[in-house]
Amino acid sequence: xxxxxxxxxxxxxxxxxxxxxxxxxxxxxxxxxxxxxxxxxxxxxxxxxxxxxxxxxxxxxxxxxxxxxxxxxxxxxxxxxxxxxxxxxxxxxxxxxxxxxxxxxxxxxxxxxxxxxxxxxxxxxxxxxxxxxxxxxxxxxxxxxxxxxxxxxxxxxxxxxxxxxxxxxx
Numbered sequence: 161x162x163x164x165x166x167x168x169x170x171x172x173x174x175x176x177x178x179x180x181x182x183x184x185x186x187x188x189x190x191x192x193x194x195x196x197x198x199x200x201x202x203x204x205x206x207x208x209x210x211x212x213x214x215x216x217x218x219x220x221x222x223x224x225x226x227x228x229x230x231x232x233x234x235x236x237x238x239x240x241x242x243x244x245x246x247x248x249x250x251x252x253x254x255x256x257x258x259x260x261x262x263x264x265x266x267x268x269x270x271x272x273x274x275x276x277x278x279x280x281x282x283x284x285x286x287x288x289x290x291x292x293x294x295x296x297x298x299x300x301x302x303x304x305x306x307x308x309x310x311x312x313x314x315x316x317x318x319x320x321x322x323x324x325x326x327x328x329x330x
Contacts, residue, residue: 192226213285225300231297234249234296250263250266
């Protein structure tokens with residue numbers, strides 16, 4: 161069963177263990193999910209979270225993660241679509257213990273230079289699916305937040321030119 165979460169406000173938060181968690185992901189005693197070995201999309205763990213939002217806009221996913229070293233710091237993440245390798249790999253900066261990090265995508269970049277360091281998802285009101293796929297061992301996810309991003313600032317109106325002079329005709 162997949163737990164459903166909804167929010168009428170700007171943010172939505174839930175525990176990683178509260179979704180539909182499929183092996184080789186396991187749930188630890190601290191409530192985090194992780195997997196014991198390196199996998200690809202076909203044989204990795206999978207966690208699905210159904211959530212509902214009230215207003216359209218750009219949203220980010222922020223996760224409380226533990227990524228202890230370069231061999232244990234990546235997952236796959238997407239909203240409303242199946243995961244794709246390598247575009248949707250989230251290469252997490254190494255952490256000491258658990259830390260909140262904004263989800264990014266490798267895209268056409270590299271592990272050290274992702275194309276989308278902070279990925280925004282354009283969402284409409286209604287129900288959505290957050291999907292997390294396992295990749296590297298011991299990358300732990302404890303808590304997740306869906307955060308509405310502020311709209312971009314409105315462009316400034318054009319300013320009239322200054323220091324104009326009338327030049328006489330000859």
